[in-house]
Amino acid sequence: MGKAENAVTKLLVEFLTMNGAEIQRVQTGVIHAGNRFIHGAKPGTADLLGVFRGYAIAVEVKSPTGKGPTDDQQDFEHRWRMAGGVYVVARSVDDVRWLLRLPDRRVVDTLPA
Numbered sequence: 001m002g003k004a005e006n007a008v009t010k011l012l013v014e015f016l017t018m019n020g021a022e023i024q025r026v027q028t029g030v031i032h033a034g035n036r037f038i039h040g041a042k043p044g045t046a047d048l049l050g051v052f053r054g055y056a057i058a059v060e061v062k063s064p065t066g067k068g069p070t071d072d073q074q075d076f077e078h079r080w081r082m083a084g085g086v087y088v089v090a091r092s093v094d095d096v097r098w099l100l101r102l103p104d105r106r107v108v109d110t111l112p113a
Helices: 003-018 071-082 097-101
Strands: 022-025 030-033 036-039 048-052 055-061 086-090
């Protein structure tokens, strides 16, 4: 992820968190740290995963001028949507603002204390 995507990611996390989402940044691939290899998520997994108003959301972050999703990312999008999740490709906060219009499907009031 380049500097432009990192900047967009930071803004998206701040915006979504500020509006009530539980959102996590996801690392994909393998990182070599000293004599260890740390395996991240499968290639194609969205950059941000979380829950917002009862919806499982996945956000693939792209720089404002970057290329579109890869084949692996498109495969992930298909699987995510087929499982009932909401998937967004975002180049700015404007690309996720529509999530604020989703009806609230949370069921927290029906959970035992």
